[in-house]
Amino acid sequence: MARPRNAAIDGKVLAAAAEELRRGGYEGLSVDRVAERAGVAKTTLYRRWASKAELVVALITTLREDVPFEPSDDPRRDLTELVTAIAANLAATPPSLVADLAAAAARDPRVGEAVRALWAGRHQAVTAVVAKAQEAGLVLDHVAPAVLVDQLAGPLYYRLLVTGEPLTPDYARTLIDSVLGPEEPR
Amino acid sequence: MARPRNAAIDGKVLAAAAEELRRGGYEGLSVDRVAERAGVAKTTLYRRWASKAELVVALITTLREDVPFEPSDDPRRDLTELVTAIAANLAATPPSLVADLAAAAARDPRVGEAVRALWAGRHQAVTAVVAKAQEAGLVLDHVAPAVLVDQLAGPLYYRLLVTGEPLTPDYARTLIDSVLGPEEPR
Amino acid sequence: MARPRNAAIDGKVLAAAAEELRRGGYEGLSVDRVAERAGVAKTTLYRRWASKAELVVALITTLREDVPFEPSDDPRRDLTELVTAIAANLAATPPSLVADLAAAAARDPRVGEAVRALWAGRHQAVTAVVAKAQEAGLVLDHVAPAVLVDQLAGPLYYRLLVTGEPLTPDYARTLIDSVLGPEEPR
């Protein structure tokens, strides 16, 4: 009955936003400029995303390429693969962006939900694998899997946001070694 | 040879800025308001700090209060004390402020330096104690102390900024248990 | 195609500006205050007038109220009426405002045009009456009417701006006597 939304617009806007984000970070991204660059009216933009923050959340969500993960028989290998991927993904993101997202999340519950959902997707698989490793006796069972996940993922964000140290694949492996114990020679 | 700067002004402005920061985070801190609250002309403020960012840097630097810590004979107890204190400190800080600080740090290297120095002070003691625990054979020695510190401090920031879960003393203890192994009955 | 400008705003702003101008002259007119008094955002104001100067130009242009004047048969009486009116009008205006206007006019050609148009309206009628008086033989005809007008209007501004002497109706009559010769007893 009503005019349907122009599906192409989402793409154009997100592309424009991505470019803006790339250049000036979250702070430097101006909604007016995004609209202009996308050749779209600001009204249209705000009809789809309620705020600058939500726009960026959507952008990030889009950027998240769902890596289909299928567990193998070797929990250590699975974990290594997962944590390394997360580290690589984070390393490729501008730190200020992650921080801005966190700040926006802390301020606005709606954004908070979106951002948490963004991370959650990435960390769920880790939890599953950790649980499996624990069942297989690879991990001391006096600790809840959730805590172990925190100790795998937390340090990544910690380095990115707090200490500023690099997130290398090596570092990811070190974290796993710390949790699972050193890899035993076969 | 010229009129000396009024030393009291720095204090007044920083105090005002601290209050503003506490309330609204970096984003919510308005230079005009800081000046007014401090009873100082904006001109004066800008003569000392070239921008809002620099003002916050100075503020953060000031905030770094070196908590004197003297280790006991019991590394586990020391660690518990330290990590619990950090957790309590973080829990008392508005999450958005921590995130804003991280974002500002990521954007401006000068801010970055100041903010990192702020955290560093708090985490140095932890590193020392972890090393001592390792020497005492309380920790598996296949992992560098620095990594263990990351796995103690990282989860705190992770919860605060990413998952939004609460930072309880219990959680702090759980982290330590995970790193040191469960406390053995004597 | 877009939202049209709110026509009422022009009026509100100009009224506010007029009040401000009346009180403190050009110098004392603050854009912030005008906006506030008009109940309008400064942005809106600046969208219409690019600067304080342009705003004042517009205001002056508006102020030019064409006083309808219909000449009688007696040029001397007409002239007396006109010059007295101008004198009264000037006497009622803060001298600094006239001077500020002149200064602004000298600085910005656009303002100049507007201000000149403002005065011109008032002086045109004088020129016409002087010409008529000359035709009627009341004035020596070796002088151009324009010069006589200058000698009627000029002294008013001269007193107001330069010597600071008062502009009384008596003075206006004295000027006319000087130009037309003393009134002859009938």
Added chain:
Amino acid sequence: MARPRNAAIDGKVLAAAAEELRRGGYEGLSVDRVAERAGVAKTTLYRRWASKAELVVALITTLREDVPFEPSDDPRRDLTELVTAIAANLAATPPSLVADLAAAAARDPRVGEAVRALWAGRHQAVTAVVAKAQEAGLVLDHVAPAVLVDQLAGPLYYRLLVTGEPLTPDYARTLIDSVLGPEEPR
């Protein structure tokens, strides 16, 4: 008893002020810049002139070259000489400067006094000559000399500040013709 003022400073400051005034007019003259250009501390400057306005007044006063005038036997020639000189002097001054001076005079009585004194000097001689002409029967004696002076000087300022028309020597002569009647062929 105390250290005397450095006489050279006055000159340096006034020269700097003159240059500033030449470039940007009264508005564009910044006290800070004058001080810097003169190589003098602002304190020193303010010790001599209480405000920007007074400084400019002093500058203008300095600029006024006292044209020594000695009346001849021919009042018409004297008047022509005097009025032409005034016109030339005014024509050489930036109109905005004259207007700004008038505005400052209207606002601050102290400045007003100074500015009026500035003009007064120039116009006194005119009054004397006009009186002499009246005694000699060259002018209708039903008008006070002061009014005639207003009608000679007033139009000059009027043109400069209000209509913006040029102040030519010819115009000056026309004014005199209007007051004294056309020059009679000998």
Added chain:
DNA sequence: TCGTAACCGAGACGGTACGTCGTGTCTTCTT
């Protein structure tokens, strides 16, 4: 000759204004 009072340079300070920018809401006309 020596103290002291005023001068001078340097620049901090308060206060007030200016013009710009960004976000999110709104109004209107056009598809």
Added chain:
DNA sequence: AAGAAGACACGACGTACCGTCTCGGTTACGA
């Protein structure tokens, strides 16, 4: 209804200027 265009409110930012102040250092004069 969606979309384009852009007006609008609100509030922050950083800069400029003026006139006052507070220093330390210097210089003449008069006791």
